Amino acid sequence: MSNMILNKLLLPVFVFIYSLIALINLSYSASNIALNKRYTVSPIQNYQLSALLTDNTTLTDGKYSSGYFWTQKSTVGWKGEKRIEILIDLESISDIGRLTFNTARGQGADVYFPAHVYAFIGSGMDDFKYVGDIVKSPDNTPGIYKVKKFELAGINARGRYLLLEIIPRGYFAFCDEIEVFPGNSASTYAGNMDREAVQNFTRQLERLDIEKEFLSGLLDGLISKSKGFKRSDKHCAEIRQDIDALSGLGDSGAIETAIFALRGEALRARFPGRQFLQESINPWAPMSPIPVPNDKPLQDLALTIPLGGYDHAAFVVTNLKKIPQEVTVQPDRMAKEAPGLAVYGVPFVKSAAMEYVADPLVPANGRFTLRPGESRMVFLTAHGEYPGRWRSTVKVGVGADVSSVPLDLHVANVALPSEFSLNSINWGYLDFKPIKARRSDAVNDLVAHHTNVAVIPAWHIPFSPQVAPRDLMRMEEYQRLSNGASKVLYFFNFNEERHLTVNGKYRFMSHEWKKWFKEFYPRLVKSAARAGFTEEQLYLYPFDEMHGQDVDRFVAFASWARKEIPSIKFYGTLERKEALKSLPYLDIAQVIDRDELFEEARNSKKEIWIYGAADKTKSLSPYAYYRLMSWKAFYLGFKGAGFWNYADTGSGENPGSAWDDFDGNRPDFAVIYEGKNGGIVSSRRWEAWRMGVEDYELLTMYARFKGDAAARELAKKVLSHPGDTDKADETRRFILREMSR
Template structure:
C-alpha cells in the first residue's frame, strides 16, 4: 500500500504545513501500488445535527462528508460505526445496516465486515461495514455519510484499492492520510481548497464576479514605498463553493523576523465593499476597516478584496513584511487556512508631510466623526467655512463661524480658509443703491473680524461669493466684487470657471478675481484660456465640479496630480468631500468618502488621490534635486498613456531610484 500519513496534531496545524514527512505501515512490496486513504470521522465536514465527541461523531440525524483525492482505480469503502446497543449488540449492522453512503451522489450498499464487531459497553461498541464502490477516476470525490438511526456513531473511514484489505478490529488505526493536490486539475483544485487568494493592481475595480487567471495560490505581494508615505497592497479572495464562506483575516507574523515586521500601527486592514453602479459592474470603492474580529462572509462564487493600507511614517529605509492569514471559520474541513506575505521595500527617500499645493474640498461646515484626522492625512490644508453672517444683518453674530473656524484651523497642516456665502447670489437687495452702504459696512465688519480680531493674514483666507459665472452672471459678480473691494481691498476673491469661459470673459474677470479656479476640462482642453490665466500672475487652482465622478476609474484620481504638475498650477479643488448618502450605490454623488459609524470610510478613489499627491511631491523633490529634465520627460511619458497604471508605477520607481542614488552620493 502507498500511504501518505498525517498525525492528529499535524492535521490540526495543516494550515501551516504544506508538506510533511509521512509514516508508512509495514506492508509487502506487492501492496505498494494500492491507493489507501484513512480519516477519522471528526475531521470530515459535519452538517445538520451531527456532533463530534472525542474521536467519533454522533449522528443525531445529521450527515458528514469526506472529500478525498484518489489516484483512480477499483475502490472499497470501510466505515467504523456504532454496531448496536445493550439489547442488540449488532442491531445497527446486521441484516442490512442502518448506515447510508453516497459516493459522488450515487448510493452504495453497505454490509457488515465479518468478525469485526467489538462490544465493550453500550457507549463503546463498534464494527466495520464496507461497500464495493467500483471504479473512481483520478481526482476529487465527495462521499456523504448518513444513517437511519439517530443514535448511530461514525468513528473512522477507509478508502482503498486493495482487494484483500481487512481493517483491524481495535485501534489505534494509525495516522490519517493527506490529500495529494497534484492529482487535481485546476477546477478540482479550486473546489477542493474552497477559495483562492490572488492579487491585482490597487487601482482596478474588483467586483464580486471577478475571477483570477487560473487557480494557483499567490503567496507573496510586493509593495514599493518611500519613507513617510501611504501605500497599499490588495489580496482578492474568491469563494468557489456553492455555500457562503465565513473567513477570518488576521496578521500572522510569527515567521517574519522581528526586526523586519511591519509595526501593528502601520498596517490597517480594510475590505472593498461592492455597491451597485449604473450601467457597470458593481463598484468595489468603499474601504471600511475590517471589524475587530476580522470576520468576513463571502457569498457563493463571490470575490471579495482585502485592502492592506500601509503607512511608512517613522520607518527607516529597508525591507519589511507582514503575513496575512485567511482562516476559514465556517467551511468544509478541507478548506484550510492560507497565507499571503506582503513584502514592503521602503526606499531611502523621504516624502514631505506638508504639501506646497493648496488642497481644498467643499465640506460645507460638516463635522463628521473622523474627518479631523482623515482630511489632514490626505494633505487637505484649505478649509471650507460657509457661516459668514449676512452683510446687511441688523446684528452681526460671528459665533457659529468662529467655532467652525477654530475647529478646522486646529487640524494638522491647516493653513487657509475658503469662506463661501450665498448672500449676494440669494438676495439681490445689494443691487438697490439705497442698500449698498449697508452691504459694504457688513462686509467690512466681517473682514475686520477675520483679519484683525481673529488674526488671519490676507494670504490665509479668501472669499467665494459667486460660482461658475457666465453671460450676465459675470456682470453681477463684478458689481458684487466692487462691494467687497470697497469694504476691504485686500480680501482675495475666488472664481470657478466652467469650460464655456472664453478669452473675452477672462479679460472681463481678471480685475475682479484674485484666485482662478478653472474647471479641469478647461485646463486640459483650452490652452489659450489657461495661458491667459497665467498672464494675470494670479494663483490657479483647478477644480473637479459636480460631476458623476464617483464612477470614474480610480486611476484617474492618481493621474490628476501628474496633470497638475505638468501645468505647474497652484492647487487642487474638489467638489465634494462627503455629499448625500454614498452608500446608495446607484445615486449620483461627487463625494470622495463614505460616512461610517464613528469614523470616515475612505474610497479607493480617495486613497489613489493621496497617492497621486505623494507622486507630485516626489516629482517636485526630484526636480529640485537637479533632475528637472528627467522629471519632465517622465511626466510626459505617463500622461501619454493615461490608462496604463503600470507605466506610472514604473516611472515612479525610476524617480525613487534616482533620488535614492542622489541621496547616497550626498552622504
C-alpha cells in the same frame, strides 16, 4: 389579353381596399382623445432650447417636432430632474386602450430615452390604477440620435385622468407628444391610489426595476464569462424567471446568491480540487463582481512608502466551496518602528451608472464572509514614519485552509514635506449629512488626506445689516474646526438671488450694500484671526462656476472692492469659456478639467488650480479621475487640484446615505461612507486622491533634484497611459529610488 382584363376588374377592388385601410388609419389617428387637452407638469420644464417655461399645450397639440428634437420649441425638455410628473385631464371618463410617448435619444449629447414612464389612470384624484410602463421595450437602449414613439397597448382601463411618472435616464428628458387612444369597455373604474400613494408606488416600482436591472446585468455577465458550462443555460433561465418575478427588494439577495453559486460551479469545473482562489490585482484597477480569474497567483505584497506617506496593495479572494466561508486576513506582528498596516474588505456598491463598483474600504477586523462563488478585494494600506525595510507575512484563511503571503515593506529615506505645495480642495462642508454628527473626525480625515484648503459655506456667513457678535461667533466656531488649513475661501454664493441682498434690504452693489460690505470685511478678517487665520490666508469666493450676468457682476464687484480694500483677494471656479473674462480680477482661478480652457488660463499668469465635478462618482476611476488629476496639475504647472465632493449625498430634508445612489434626489458625490457606530469609511477613490497629492509633492521634489523638464517628462509618460493603473506606482517607486541614492 386575359391578364389585362383581370387587372382592370381587380383595380377597383384594390382602390376600395386601400381607401378603406386609409380611412381606418385616419379615424384611428383622429381618435386621440388627449388631443388639445389640458395638462400640468411638475417640475416645470427647464431646458432652455426647447419649449418655453410658460408652455402648457405642446404635449397634446398633435404636432411632432421636426429638426433636431431637443432644440425645437415644439419639444418639452427637462434637465437635472430625478422625477417628472405629467397629469392630463381628458375632460370626461373614457375607455382607454393605448398610450404613446414620443421621445428621443442621442448618446453623443448624453441624452437617453427615459428609464421609465409609469402610467396611471383614474376617474378622479384618489382612484388611480397602475397600467404599465410605456417605455418598457427592447428598443429602450442607448445609441446614436433617434426619435422614437413608445407605445403601451392592451390597457383597457377606464378613467378621466392620465398621470405619468417619468424617471429620466441621465441628466435630460424630452417629449413632444403624448397620445391616448380608446379601447374596449372596462368593467370597473381605475383603482384606489391618490397622488401621494402614486408617488410612493412609483418609488417602489423604480427601486424594483433598478434591482432587476442590476441582477440581470449580473446574470448576463456570468453567462458571457461562463461559455461552455453545460448546466448554465438551464439554471440561468430559472434565475431569469426569478428576476422577472421579483416583487420585493428583500428577495434580491437570494437571487444574487444563486448567481454567485452558479459561478462557483463554473469555477470548480475549471479549478478542480481547489477550495479558494487568491489572485493579485492592482489596488486601483476596476473589478467586476464576477471577475474572470486573471491567472496571476498571489506573490509577494510589496509596498514602497515615502517618509510620512502611504502606499497600498490588494488581492482578490474567491470562495470555491459550496457553502459560505469565513475569510480571515491577519498580518503578522512587526517591530514598533515598522509601518502601520490596515486591512480592509472592499464590498460592492451599486452606482448610478448601473454598475457594481468595488469602492468602500470596510475595516476587515480580521474576517469577513464570502458566499459560494463570490469574490472580494482585500485592500492593504501602509503608513511609514521611520525609514527601513521589513519582511513579514499576511495569513489568509478561507474556512480551515490557511496560506501565508510574503509581505515586503520599504520606507524610503525620502520625507514628504510637513506643508504640501499643492493646494488640495474638495469642499468638505461639515454640515453634509454623513459627517454633520462627526465633524472632528471628518476634519482629521481631511487633514490625513492632505486637504489644506477650507471652504466656509454661505450659510455660515452672516448677511445682516447689523451683524451680531453671536453670528460672527458661529462662523468662528466653524472656521476653528479647520485651523491648520493653508487657505480659507469664503463662499458668498452670489449666484443665488437671495444672497444678492443683505437680508432682502440692501441690493447687491447699491450704495447701501457697498457701505455694508466695507464695514463687514474688516469684521470678517478679525473673526478669522480669532479662529487662527491671517488675512493673507483669506480669499473671497463670490460666485461658483460663474456665467452670464454673474461674470459681469463679479467683474464690477472685484473692480470696486480692490480700489476700496487693496488687501482683498478673490478666488473663483471657472467651467465655461465666457467665465475666462473674470481672470484679470481673480487671484486664484480654479478651472474645470477641460483642455480647451487651459491655454487662456495659463496665459493669464494667474495662479491656476484644476478641478473635476463629474457625476455618478462611484463609477469614476480611482486612478484616472482621482489620482491622475494631481499629475495633470503638475504637468500643466498648476498649483492646486480638487474635486466635488468629500461628503455630498444630496440636499433637502432627507439627502440619503452615501451607500445608496438611489435614495436621495440625485446620485451621491461623496468619497466617504457612513461607518458603524458613527465612524467614517474611506473608499478606493479617496485613497487614490491622497496618493495623487503625494505624487505631486514627489514630482516637485524630483524637479528640484533633476530639473523641471525631467519631472514633467515623467508626468507626461504617466498621463499618456491613463488606463495603465501600474504606471503611477512604477514612476513613484522610480522617484523614491533615485532620491534615496
